[in-house]
Amino acid sequence: MVDALLWLSFGGPEGPAEVRPFLENVTRGRGVPPERLDEVEVHYQHFGGVSPINRLNQEAMAAVRAELARRGMDLPVYFGNRNWHPMVEDTVAEMKADGVRRALVFPTSAYGGYSACRQYHEDIARARESAGPDAPDLVKLRQFFDHPLFIAAVADAVRAAAVFPTYRLVFTAHSVPDAADQAAGPPTEGGRRYSRQITEAARLVAEAVSIQDYDVVWQSRSGPPQIPWLEPDIVDHIESLAAEGVPAVVVCPIGFVSDHLEVVWDLDTEAAEKAATLGMSYARAATPNGDPRFAELVVSLIQEHLDEAPPAKLSPFPAAGCTLNGTLCAPQCCEPPKRPTRPQSGE
Numbered sequence: 001m002v003d004a005l006l007w008l009s010f011g012g013p014e015g016p017a018e019v020r021p022f023l024e025n026v027t028r029g030r031g032v033p034p035e036r037l038d039e040v041e042v043h044y045q046h047f048g049g050v051s052p053i054n055r056l057n058q059e060a061m062a063a064v065r066a067e068l069a070r071r072g073m074d075l076p077v078y079f080g081n082r083n084w085h086p087m088v089e090d091t092v093a094e095m096k097a098d099g100v101r102r103a104l105v106f107p108t109s110a111y112g113g114y115s116a117c118r119q120y121h122e123d124i125a126r127a128r129e130s131a132g133p134d135a136p137d138l139v140k141l142r143q144f145f146d147h148p149l150f151i152a153a154v155a156d157a158v159r160a161a162a163v164f165p166t167y168r169l170v171f172t173a174h175s176v177p178d179a180a181d182q183a184a185g186p187p188t189e190g191g192r193r194y195s196r197q198i199t200e201a202a203r204l205v206a207e208a209v210s211i212q213d214y215d216v217v218w219q220s221r222s223g224p225p226q227i228p229w230l231e232p233d234i235v236d237h238i239e240s241l242a243a244e245g246v247p248a249v250v251v252c253p254i255g256f257v258s259d260h261l262e263v264v265w266d267l268d269t270e271a272a273e274k275a276a277t278l279g280m281s282y283a284r285a286a287t288p289n290g291d292p293r294f295a296e297l298v299v300s301l302i303q304e305h306l307d308e309a310p311p312a313k314l315s316p317f318p319a320a321g322c323t324l325n326g327t328l329c330a331p332q333c334c335e336p337p338k339r340p341t342r343p344q345s346g347e
């Protein structure tokens with residue numbers, strides 16, 4: 001029995017004055033140089049200091065509420081974030097006050113890895129601890145990168161974006177430190193669960209749209225420059241494609257579920273401008289958030305969990321990510337990378 005759904009996301013600022021404190025929350029203890037924060041702050045200020053992520057989450061939750069009602073499922077949907085209001089600690093306290101005993105948690109990330117899965121486990125554990133005794137039990141739903149509804153929605157978005165007679169299909173996902181990717185998944189699996197799942201989701205989408213030639217690249221690299229992150233970067237890759245004479249590029253942000261700032265800035269602004277400068281046509285596939293199948297996907301994951309049904313999935317990769325109260329998926333799964341320590345004045 002469960003009595004609620006907790007929609008757990010990243011969070012984003014809602015105005016100019018919130019940008020810096022939001023960025024401080026995201027990067028606390030992560031060794032991201034202040035120069036990088038200055039740069040990223042400007043990206044947010046181009047949009048009036050407002051990230052689209054909260055509005056997109058609200059829209060998706062409305063669609064999920066409608067889908068739950070359609071299926072006759074009486075499950076209130078709560079909203080909490082890791083980095084900005086409504087903070088998940090406050091939401092879980094509210095759930096406890098409302099008498100919620102056990103809730104399922106939908107994380108707005110389809111993948112494994114430290115940033116994409118384990119950090120959501122950490123959010124769950126932290127929020128329960130902060131709520132104190134009798135905090136609701138929280139069961140995180142599994143990774144869904146290979147769910148048929150996810151792949152179908154992304155494949156249709158690629159079809160809709162592919163308006164050029166000749167183009168290269170390029171999948172992109174958030175880069176992570178190479179060491180974090182190496183440590184992704186249980187040690188027994190050999191690592192790189194994050195990049196392998198991204199590559200597999202890309203393969204499934206390419207197969208669905210019958211495209212043989214495509215690339216998988218990375219974006220939005222952060223951290224100090226001397227630390228290796230997954231490469232190539234999308235902007236550099238667009239340069240290489242132009243040098244090969246590729247006339248057009250269709251970019252699919254397979255690593256994200258909504259058109260948040262890393263999509264509207266890093267892709268629709270930076271990557272699109274690079275393509276324009278090189279005389280290359282550019283189109284970007286929509287993320288699945290706005291597709292009606294996304295709400296269906298969320299409710300299917302809930303139903304699958306309640307029914308203890310075999311997972312609906314298109315890859316042979318293990319179904320992972322579903323645990324109680326922030327327990328790890330497996331021993332030493334997705335160990336956090338060692339952070340570079342920088343001197344902190346006054347500490």
Ligand SMILES: CC1=C(CCC(=O)O)c2cc3nc(cc4[nH]c(cc5[nH]c(cc1n2)c(C)c5CCC(=O)O)c(CCC(=O)O)c4C)C(CCC(=O)O)=C3C
Nearest residue numbers: 010012026030040051053109115116174176222260261262
């Ligand atoms: C794998 C991954 C996902 C996908 C999984 C998921 O969706 O959860 C993701 C999503 C997102 N990342 C986001 C924003 C940011 N990520 C940052 C920094 C970082 N991301 C990382 C990884 C990921 N990030 C990492 C390894 C760092 C370095 C710091 C650290 O080691 O943790 C920074 C700091 C500044 C910078 O350096 O860029 C910001 C502002 C937003 C919200 C956008 C909006 O506001 O609309 C979203 C959805």
Ligand SMILES: [Fe+2]
Nearest residue numbers: 115174220262
């Ligand atoms: Fe990020």
